Amino acid sequence: xxxxxxxxxxxxxxxxxxxxxxxxxxxxxxxxxxxxxxxxxxxxxxxxxxxxxxxxxxxxxxxxxxxxxxxxxxxxxxxxxxxxxxxxxxxxxxxxxxxxxxxxxxxxxxxxx
Amino acid sequence: xxxxxxxxxxxxxxxxxxxxxxxxxxxxxxxxxxxxxxxxxxxxxxxxxxxxxxxxxxxxxxxxxxxxxxxxxxxxxxxxxxxxxxxxxxxxxxxxxxxxxxxxxxxxxxxxx
Numbered sequence: 064x065x066x067x068x069x070x071x072x073x074x075x076x077x078x079x080x081x082x083x084x085x086x087x088x089x090x091x092x093x094x095x096x097x098x099x100x101x102x103x104x105x106x107x108x109x110x111x112x113x114x115x116x117x118x119x120x121x122x123x124x125x126x127x128x129x130x131x132x133x134x135x136x137x138x139x140x141x142x143x144x145x146x147x148x149x150x151x152x153x154x155x156x157x158x159x160x161x162x163x164x165x166x167x168x169x170x171x172x173x174x175x176x
Numbered sequence: 177x178x179x180x181x182x183x184x185x186x187x188x189x190x191x192x193x194x195x196x197x198x199x200x201x202x203x204x205x206x207x208x209x210x211x212x213x214x215x216x217x218x219x220x221x222x223x224x225x226x227x228x229x230x231x232x233x234x235x236x237x238x239x240x241x242x243x244x245x246x247x248x249x250x251x252x253x254x255x256x257x258x259x260x261x262x263x264x265x266x267x268x269x270x271x272x273x274x275x276x277x278x279x280x281x282x283x284x285x286x287x288x289x
């Protein structure tokens with residue numbers, strides 16, 4: 064059974080700092096991995112999707128990397144801003160037929176002005 | 177264009193009542209997913225439709241839960257004899273094709289008193 068873990072559970076940083084969020088998964092046979100952002104009381108916003116054959120994806124100040132063999136992904140946020148404050152969720156689709164996403168519990172990020 | 181929409185945004189009901197939650201996916205998206213999110217947790221998979229058929233319903237917790245997508249577009253999640261433990265945010269997502277980015281709606285917050 065696929066399990067996704069995100070560390071740390073919460074992170075507080077000053078504005079302008081570069082930061083890394085970590086995600087690990089137990090079954091390396093994944094189809095793809097997605098990073099999402101969730102603001103309080105809101106739905107999920109997709110940030111980046113990495114296919115299993117890819118090593119990384121970039122969008123603006125965000126860079127996500129994937130090391131499938133070790134079961135790890137990182138989300139790098141450059142020059143953090145208070146508007147980046149949210150919960151960041153990592154999720155994978157495991158190979159084997161179902162398209163369901165298996166989520167971690169998320170990292171709650173606070174960027175202080 | 178319009179994103180995934182869900183109605184109602186909030187639903188309060190009494191234990192034992194029947195509820196229906198509606199999801200309107202992005203136009204043209206063939207895949208539709210239902211997830212449930214409890215406070216402080218990541219979303220958990222319930223059921224996934226490809227077209228009109230349920231491709232994977234392994235996440236439905238018991239036979240009180242049922243979902244339909246009769247015309248391959250709008251979906252309804254139906255919960256019979258609600259229990260207090262059913263209280264959660266119910267999230268719907270859609271994707272253009274299998275393995276693609278899943279786009280989430282704002283969710284329906286269900287409270288069972």
